Amino acid sequence: MENKTLETVYRIVEGIDDKLGEDIAVLKLSEISSICDYFIIASATSLRQVKSIADEIEDRMEMLDMKLRNKEGHQTGNWILLDYGDIVVHLFFEEDRGFYNLEKIWKDAEIIDVDNVIKNNI
Template sequence: MEKLKLIKKLLEDKKAEDVVVLDVSNLTNIADFFVIATANSTIHAKALADYLVDEMEKAGYTVDHVEGTEFGNWILVDLLDVIVHIFTPEWREHYGIEWIWAEARRVEA
């Protein structure tokens, strides 16, 4: 939970909106949690991802890889047991990741 709380705080500190944490541990083996956040633009999304990666590494967490920074509409930050999805509003609505993972329990971090 400490890791999730830090991720949520870092995103919210940099003005990410509608940050949601989903427990997907019983639904997939790719991660235990998804964190979903909205950025107000592709530039904001890239800045959020860069800040998150830097701060998580400073805190001693492993960042496995980052995808999507070339366009910035949907950036994925893989922290091994937690995958962070940073969307622009249009892409978050279009892909409906919360709907796809509707069986996942929401977690208050």
């Protein structure tokens, strides 16, 4: 199960990167929380780009038969949450990301090297 989850994390990170998302962070929560195994957090410079990244992720996950459990914030685009069960994606308009500061809230989580994820397909 872990390998499939890591492959899914890769596909999401790849989609964010392809749409020029910024400051991509992958937090491994499985050791510290039962909410999910991974948070993927990224920013974009416009509300349109935030929505475009979310749409790209949804398309990729649909191709992998990954069911979206919950989606919030798409209408406004300031903070879009995509819940895939083991993986929760948080996409922020850059000005809003610092306010919520999820990385600080989840500071005990293991940080996965995103550059390694992108270059080596995990």
